Amino acid sequence: MxxxxxxxxxxxxxxxxxxxxxxxxxxxxxxxLSAEVRSAADVDDLSPYDAVVLGGGLYAGRWQRDARRFTRRLKSPLREVPVWCFSSGPLDATAGQKEVPPTRAVRREMSRVGARGHTTFGGRLDPDPQGRLARSMAKRGMAHDWRDFDQIRSWAHTIAADLLKE
Ligand SMILES: Cc1cc2nc3c(=O)[nH]c(=O)nc-3n(C[C@H](O)[C@H](O)[C@H](O)COP(=O)(O)O)c2cc1C
Incomplete structure (x- = not known):
């Protein structure tokens, strides 16, 4: 629709x-479609939406806290709408070469809200990031942007196609 x-x-x-x-x-x-982007931390009410796409940066195999809290706070309304999930993680080429499955912790988030699907995109480590561990990784030469925007757009098209045929 x-x-x-x-x-x-x-x-x-x-x-x-x-x-x-x-x-x-x-x-x-x-x-x-009519899409709105918001930080998961800022959303308390899902009544304006017919569907949700939820993504989290991966830290030690878990989504960043705001994404995790989102599935807990809004579990009931999320179960009433179609939900797709993505993770932003690998700091190498793997996410562009094969489908990287959700981590065990992300699978738990997905089952909490009855998510329809998931994909993993390559991540980005900023040259001057927040967080002590992130800064030491950047100092070791790991700062790079592994996000593939063609891959991101292709995945978004599949969601649009699903929603438009309903
Ligand atoms: C301390 C730290 C831990 C990380 N752990 C993982 C991980 O377990 N799995 C993974 O794929 N990527 C991991 N990454 C890479 C991040 O997920 C990646 O940089 C992501 O794009 C960050 O998203 P954000 O900028 O939205 O926070 C880690 C990065 C840092 C700095």
Missing amino acids: TGERVLVAYGTQNGATAGIAEEIAATLTKDG
């Missing part, structure tokens, strides 16, 4: 996941 209102919510520490969420929302909008 055209005009379905989709929330694209994200949990981020250093902004990479927010950038992916923006691209997903822009793609859904181009495909004829």
Whole structure:
């Protein structure tokens, strides 16, 4: 159905996941849906939305805290709408080469809300990131942007196609 209102919510520490969420929302909008991007921490009410895309940056195999809290706080309304999830993680080429399955912790978040699907996108480590561990990783030369925006747009098109045929 055209005009379905989709929330694209994200949990981020250093902004990479927010950038992916923006691209997903822009793609859904181009495909004829009405998409809104918000930090997962800022959303208390899902009544304006017909569907949700939720993404989290991966830290030690778990989503960043705002994304985890989102599934707990809004578990009941999330179970009433179609939900898709994504993780932003690997700091190498793997996410572009094969489908990286959700971690065990992310699978738990997905089953809590009855998510329909999941994908993993490459991550980005900022040269000057928040967090002691992140800074030491950046100092060791790991700062790089592994996000593939073609892959992100392709995944968003599949969600739009699913919603538009309902
Ligand atoms: C301390 C630390 C731990 C990380 N742990 C993982 C991990 O377990 N799995 C993974 O795929 N990526 C991991 N990453 C990479 C991040 O998930 C990646 O940088 C992500 O894009 C960050 O998203 P954000 O900028 O939205 O916070 C880790 C990065 C840092 C700095």
